[in-house]
Amino acid sequence: MLLSKTDEEVELLRQNGDLVSRTLAEVAKHIKPGITTKKLDQIAEEFIRSNGAVPGFLGYSGYPATLCISVNDAVVHGIPSNYELREGDIVSVDCGTLLHGYYGDSAYTFTVGEVSPEVQRLLRVTRESLEKGIEKAIAGNRVGDISHTIQEYAEKNGYSVVRELVGHGIGRHMHEKPEVPNYGVRGRGPKLVDGMVICIEPMINLGTKHIYQEPDGWTIRTQDGKPSAHFELTVVIRKGKAERLSTFSYIEEVLR
Template structure:
């Protein structure tokens, strides 16, 4: 069941979301070649705790870290550890914060060290596909309109949208109804209504859309080993333009 949020709820979600956005930008600025992904995870935790929040992901269905860090062919749910970041790596960070009874959820991808044009082009298309989908986030449109717009943009740029994973509703729980696929047909799915809060998160592969799960039962990788990028914001549907809750500016 979709849970509509009051203006007060959305304001509280914006506080959680702003912190998630601040963590996202801080981790991106902190990341350097030679660091381990665990170092980034612990840095993120420090900022989350300093902000008076808890990491949404830690312990969620047994997840063992504070944030998700996925590198190169890893799509999502990469577990931080001893992996050392190398020149030109594509790094995706997914961050959740729980503050004041609500969650914020955001993700971005970036390149560490020397330029990597292949990765940077993929990242740019992934980010832009989010904003193409965001334009459809107005009352009366449907969930399928968002996914169709994202898929069309991604495929027009020669990439593929991961189908095994979707965005989701969000609020007092990290994952709520409805599912928000990054693919699909226009005019299908739930009708968008003011008070809906959703996490829109294109996951885009350079090659095939197919993925599989590693033996750690968490990390999802592209089936052909090619690069993958991820971009996400928590968004509120309003009477007018959509409101991004995980901005930090």
Template sequence: MSVELKTREHIRGIRKAGRIVAACHKALSRRLAPGVTTLEIDRFVERFMLDRGAQPAQKGYKGYPYAICASVNDVVCHGFPDAEPLEAGDIVTIDMVADLNGWKADSAWSYSIGKTSASTGKLLKAAKDAMLEGIKKAVPGNHVGDIGHAVQTRAERHGFCVVPMFVGHGIGRSMHEYPDVDHMGPPGQGVVLEEGMVITVEPIVTTGRPDILIGRDGWTARTVDGGWAAQFEHTIAVTKDGPIVLTRWD
């Protein structure tokens, strides 16, 4: 399998989609509160994208029925939005992909609902720090294994586990492109990073064991032991000047 390298023009197209995703996450950070439902958030995100000329790329992907994934507490990813009100103390991860003029950008963010407890804050910091450490390694000449090693090392230093089943990926015209980007493993292995690659770094970090189960809907993944999970994800371009985050908003 070969890597599709993007031109500067291609990266500009992905960045434009990324700006919509970033603006949407920023808007969500002010809307998410106790009593809000993830189904309401799903409708908000879809309308937000459509009003800006973009499409929610997840909706209809392999039959997925919603514009977002909304993963609460022990759901690690791919949770279905529903009408259950969020409660103070919950963690919810909102994952979205915008398609603008055929170019896609992907970002997930974990939000604490209401006042953040010390334990929740520690988990959120660990997951975000792990993502940021992985992004630092996304430079030409490194391997995807260098990203995974940095992610895993940072998460475990905080005392948490990385869920190995779900990985980052290339992105561009398609939501998932080659190569996969593992979030753990030894450095110096895997595909060599090249200028023009656009990938996601999106580790899922959990308070308990990394083992997961897939629900009857065929999508919802949750921890076996009930441990809570957090995930942060950016779409980034690999350039000679270092990684460029195309979905930055915070």
């Protein structure tokens, strides 16, 4: 049985959702050509710790950094390095926090300077597919309703959906049930119940859906080397409309 969270648990998850959102906005201030992804990671770690939390990803299953920073054809789980961001790059920044025994998780794909219209459109459609998925995250629906909506919208726009990586429940553990794939069949999968907290995170590719893992054991890349976009928000399942625990509004204030 999939248990929903109590109001007290939701409040703690909300605090984490707010912190990951503010951390991503802090990182957004520094994304520009020439900065290393390792420097962005350092900025995020310092910000998280200064707010009384610890990085949720650091040490998770042996992961060596605070952020997952995935550039261009890296889908997710890119390890921060001495790579310097370049004009025209896109960079998915995935952030996790651990505060008061609960986790936060959110991701946003940024542009570095000017990017091509083709890539801009990929980011827009991926973001829109997330919004459409959240619209289906209501009590009484099933996970497949979210999954199908994301897949249908992405594929209708000519993109492909990564199969091997999925969204997830979140709480005292970073990854809890249910898994939330970005593809599937309407009306199938676990039932969504009031108070369930999930992370919805479309990973959408410009080219093929096929991916591979680098020898570092973490970085996932598209098989054809074409760009991939990734956006993630944490929501609570409610009757009628999902309640958002993380937000892109802080990031958008920075990017204005």
